[in-house]
Amino acid sequence: MKIYNIVILCLWIIYTFVYFLMFSKNKKKKRKSNKYFKVVLFLLIITVFINGIGIISSKTKANTNNTTTTPSSVSEETSEVTTMEETTTEETTTVTTKSTTTKSQSNGTYKKISYDLSGAIDKGKTSKGYSIQEKNGITYIDGYMIANKTYGLPESFNPGKLDSTVEAAASKMYQAAKNEKGYNMWGQSQFRSYETQKKLYNNYVARDGKSAADTYSARPGFSEHQTGLAFDVCAKGKPCITSDFNNTPEAKWLSDNAWRFGFILRYVNGKTNETGYKYESWHFRYVGSELAEKLYNNGNWITMESYFGFDSVYKD
Ligand SMILES: [Zn+2]
Numbered sequence: 001m002k003i004y005n006i007v008i009l010c011l012w013i014i015y016t017f018v019y020f021l022m023f024s025k026n027k028k029k030k031r032k033s034n035k036y037f038k039v040v041l042f043l044l045i046i047t048v049f050i051n052g053i054g055i056i057s058s059k060t061k062a063n064t065n066n067t068t069t070t071p072s073s074v075s076e077e078t079s080e081v082t083t084m085e086e087t088t089t090e091e092t093t094t095v096t097t098k099s100t101t102t103k104s105q106s107n108g109t110y111k112k113i114s115y116d117l118s119g120a121i122d123k124g125k126t127s128k129g130y131s132i133q134e135k136n137g138i139t140y141i142d143g144y145m146i147a148n149k150t151y152g153l154p155e156s157f158n159p160g161k162l163d164s165t166v167e168a169a170a171s172k173m174y175q176a177a178k179n180e181k182g183y184n185m186w187g188q189s190q191f192r193s194y195e196t197q198k199k200l201y202n203n204y205v206a207r208d209g210k211s212a213a214d215t216y217s218a219r220p221g222f223s224e225h226q227t228g229l230a231f232d233v234c235a236k237g238k239p240c241i242t243s244d245f246n247n248t249p250e251a252k253w254l255s256d257n258a259w260r261f262g263f264i265l266r267y268v269n270g271k272t273n274e275t276g277y278k279y280e281s282w283h284f285r286y287v288g289s290e291l292a293e294k295l296y297n298n299g300n301w302i303t304m305e306s307y308f309g310f311d312s313v314y315k316d
Contacts, residue, residue, distance in 0.1 A: 110169055110262030112288035113229070115140060128309030141308050144287060145227050148305070148312035149276040152221040155194045159228035162190045166229055166286040173261040180257075183250050184236035188282075192225035215278055219314070230266060230285040241282055251281040259296035262289045264304070274305040276312035 120135035130142040137154035139146045147153050162170070170187055177183040192200070198220035204213035217223075224230040234240040235250035245251050246269075255265055264287050267280040287295070287304075295302045305312055 109172070110260075110289035110292070111165075112143070112290060113145075113163065113165055113286070115143065115145065117143065126309040128307075130308045130310075132310070141304075141310060144291070144304070144308075145229065146304070146310070147218075147222060147224045147227050149218075149222055149314045150311050152219075153194070153223075153226050155221060157226065158193050159191065160193075161228060162187070162231060163228045163286070166231070169261045169263065169286060170231065170284075173258065173263065176257065176261070177250070177253060181249070181253055183253060185233055185250060185254075187231040188234040188240055189225065190231040191228050192223055194220050194226060197221070197223045197226060214314070215272075222314075224266065224283075224285055227285075230283060232280075232282045233284060234282065243279070243281075246279065246281040254284070255281065255301070256299065258284050259289065259292035262286050262292050264292050264295045265301050266304070268301040268303050271301075271303045271306070274303040274312065276314075 115135075117133055117135055117140060120133040120140065123132040123134050123139070126132060126141060131140075133140045133143075136157070138157060139151035141151075161167075174185045174187075177185050197218060201213060201217050201219055204217045207213075218225075232241050233250075233254060235245070235248065238248045238250055239245045258265060263284040265281070266283050266285040267275050267277040269279040269281075272278055291307075295304065295307055
């Protein structure tokens with residue numbers, strides 16, 4: 001589509017050039033120049049018409065390619081294509097180049113997971129104006145499944161394993177860590193059912209007391225591990241799922257690179273008041289690379305709570 005448009009633009013320039021050449025040569029022969037003018041005008045109309053067809057077919061293609069992407073990225077692309085239709089031939093070429101870039105990003109490997117939210121209950125907006133929806137007892141903010149201290153998951157929600165999209169992206173991340181740095185990483189604690197979390201939490205409460213347990217372990221139904229989107233990373237020869245992992249080069253690499261694979265550092269250092277949890281350098285959650293890059297914020301991680309404007313506090 002991009003090359004096609006450049007070709008059309010080149011033809012357009014050639015037509016115009018030829019026309020002016022002929023016009024200046026035949027300045028005194030008004031009748032003849034009129035003939036050239038008509039030919040050039042006709043060719044221009046044909047060009048614009050062919051280009052219009054190209055845009056329409058590109059729009060159809062874009063919509064087909066985006067069936068699995070987020071509603072927002074589809075609407076973004078659609079609006080961009082609509083703009084293209086209204087522009088002249090010359091401008092179209094520029095816009096098309098831009099659209100191709102957008103497409104390669106939204107059609108990339110690390111897409112936002114889309115859910116069928118038809119029939120979801122509208123729960124209003126976050127403090128930053130993002131939609132809160134609830135379906136089957138699960139909360140979605142701006143279409144992202146949320147599990148924190150404010151928004152729990154029902155006991156019945158049991159995906160049984162890590163989401164396949166997340167699993168694939170995590171594999172790519174571990175592979176990159178190996179290729180780029182020689183690190184050996186894997187997902188240690190990944191999906192956790194309501195039942196498993198219940199046992200785990202109760203053990204922590206028995207050991208450290210409820211208020212202490214609440215700072216590092218989720219109550220059953222409130223763990224992000226139940227979503228199938230989050231996991232804890234361990235590295236060979238390094239302390240595993242403990243604050244001793246925080247200062248390792250592997251933790252640094254994860255913090256700097258996880259966003260490339262659509263992951264976010266979920267419990268950011270110094271943001272306990274936002275997430276409700278202590279810093280966890282090993283806990284990552286999938287959101288897709290578009291949001292992940294925003295939250296990564298060039299190394300100064302923003303939490304989901306802060307970005308979307310919601311809290312993470314138990315009701316009791
Ligand atoms: Zn975790």
